[in-house]
Amino acid sequence: MEGRPISDLNGKVAVITGATSGIGAATARALADEGVSVVLGGRRQERLDGLVAEIGATSVGVAMDVRDPQGSHQLVATALDRFGGFDALVANAGIGAYGGIMDLSDEQLRDMMDTNVAGTVWPIRASVPHFLQRGGGDIVIVASVAGLRGAGDEAVYAATKFAQVGLAGGLDRELRAKGIRVSTICPGGVATEFAMGAGRFPDMPGLAEMLRPEDVAAAVLTVLRQPPSMRTLVWSMRSIHESD
Numbered sequence: 001m002e003g004r005p006i007s008d009l010n011g012k013v014a015v016i017t018g019a020t021s022g023i024g025a026a027t028a029r030a031l032a033d034e035g036v037s038v039v040l041g042g043r044r045q046e047r048l049d050g051l052v053a054e055i056g057a058t059s060v061g062v063a064m065d066v067r068d069p070q071g072s073h074q075l076v077a078t079a080l081d082r083f084g085g086f087d088a089l090v091a092n093a094g095i096g097a098y099g100g101i102m103d104l105s106d107e108q109l110r111d112m113m114d115t116n117v118a119g120t121v122w123p124i125r126a127s128v129p130h131f132l133q134r135g136g137g138d139i140v141i142v143a144s145v146a147g148l149r150g151a152g153d154e155a156v157y158a159a160t161k162f163a164q165v166g167l168a169g170g171l172d173r174e175l176r177a178k179g180i181r182v183s184t185i186c187p188g189g190v191a192t193e194f195a196m197g198a199g200r201f202p203d204m205p206g207l208a209e210m211l212r213p214e215d216v217a218a219a220v221l222t223v224l225r226q227p228p229s230m231r232t233l234v235w236s237m238r239s240i241h242e243s244d
């Protein structure tokens, strides 16, 4: 039986939000290792500069805030200017904080909703016209297992992650026929800067047993490498040590 070819990523271009640390930075490095040019988004300029210095001329950093639609337009404009277009968007930027519904401040909750929900919608809206013009593209959303089953002490965070999963399901129905493939990756706990100082701390028990950001990056590469004839709607992945 004839096999389906796995897509070669070499020479492709990817836009990544939340590329300044954790899963986004690991994804940028993994893609760059495969010959993919990367357009890196995040607020911390010094982190962007450091990653661009490490990866080299096939990368460019854009200091941007996903809560502002203009930031995403700037990211896309940079991809067009610098590389002539892009093949994939990895909508990864996100924040979390642990606490009950009455424990977190209005500002913390608003920030979480703006960053995780609006901050996923804006880069997608900025990218879709380009994908439609070029006849296709990949959108990969980094959500969470919290977006599939909820999470105690993280109810609003889980709600934002359910929103991402719902958005992806709708976009799959809307955009698949136009050649745009939408994949959602839902990791369990990942040892990153996520929620540090907001429920997690560097030497907390269990951190070392979580998924590594490189594990999630490998999943992003796997969905991007899929042959054009298939799609992965939701990939739920967890550390072997994580129970429940």
Ligand SMILES: NC(=O)c1ccc[n+]([C@@H]2O[C@H](COP(=O)([O-])OP(=O)(O)OC[C@H]3O[C@@H](n4cnc5c(N)ncnc54)[C@H](OP(=O)(O)O)[C@@H]3O)[C@@H](O)[C@H]2O)c1
Residues within 6 Å of the ligand: 017, 018, 019, 020, 021, 022, 023, 024, 041, 042, 043, 044, 047, 064, 065, 066, 067, 092, 093, 094, 095, 096, 115, 119, 142, 143, 144, 145, 186, 187, 188, 189, 190, 191, 192, 193, 194, 195, 213
């Ligand atoms: N770590 C986990 O346990 C875990 C589990 C499941 C899912 N996730 C999801 O994975 C994604 C990446 O998180 P991570 O674990 O890699 O955490 P992280 O190391 O804290 O990275 C978060 C990234 O998002 C960016 N970001 C946050 N707010 C932003 C804003 N307003 N505008 C632009 N960029 C912003 C940060 O960059 P700047 O601060 O430089 O802006 C950073 O690059 C998130 O969506 C998170 O919900 C994480």
